[in-house]
Amino acid sequence: MTHITLTPNIEHADDFYADLLAAHDGLTKPQSDAYNARLLLVLANHIGDPEVLKAALEAAKART
16 A cells, blocks of 8 residues: 555644635535535645555545
8 A cells, every 4th residue: 555644744734724614604504515525636636646545545535
């Protein structure tokens, strides 16, 4: 399995989190869910590596 970073790795993480919350302001639950899905696909496209994406899916599943 490809190694993925699961430890904190975002500069100014609190600022990013605030931006993420702000992006959801005024959205209904279905709109918010659709936004999250689009964001996930944009980031997956940016990553591009199928093995990294598979590792991320497994890591997310293991944390539920």
